Amino acid sequence: MRKLIFAISALALATSASFADPQEEREALMKANGRAMGALSAYVKGEKPFDAADVLAQLNKISEDAQKMDAAMLWPAGSATGNSESSPKIWEDPAGFQAAIDKFKTDAAAAAAAPPADVDALKASMGAVGSNCGTCHEAFRIKKG
Template sequence: MRKLVCVAALFLASGGLAHADVVADRQAIMKGIGQSVRTIAPMVKGEKPFEAGAASDALSKLNEYAQKIDVEALFPKGSDTGDTTASPRIWEDMPGFKAKTDKFKADVAAAVAANPHDLDALKTQFQAISSNCSGCHQDFRIKKN
């Protein structure tokens, strides 16, 4: 009986660790996305001068992170607990969440392909990207206090 309890405890602990890993993985991706956005947003807002190379690099990095978002792998059932701001709505409306994620990935890839060489072009591309971010955060993220 004691062995059974130990095996069950290890099984449950490994499942909890697996979910902790996906939470950490998706948080790392979101932090990378945020870092790229923090490079581009000040240019778009006129707070920093436009630099085509920096914008292109940030868009490329943003695309690398965006393409790593695998909804099935990063948001398995049960990974909505612990240190996460993922809303339960993700699991209640997984098709809607996946659609928003797919649109974000496509818009970021399109921005990279457009390779904006001036501020106006960057603003157009970034507007599409940032509307995805805010829409998804509004619908599928718990607001921090």
């Protein structure tokens, strides 16, 4: 009986995962990354005193979310609908897009693994991580409004 309940639960979970909206998932990841980068920017701009624990938490959030990014799962063909900002270049150059994601993953993980001890070091970390955002957005994003 337990095996049957487990099997039904696993099937229900797998089915619900297959109905997940990749556009919503990727937008949620992007918004979370934007919030984390915004929090880090406040330290760089001097709007908040440097807080090493919060900086590490934000860098960990960015790194964790970066690791969730998978072009095939979050940008499947046909998923640019409605208000999507995804450029057709994503599907025209899937290898280039995946390479951009992979670089972001690597740089975000490196930043979290070596947390900055002060604002100057944070600037360097943000430069490395943030350049990935800018590069990818320039090549693979449609600017709305």
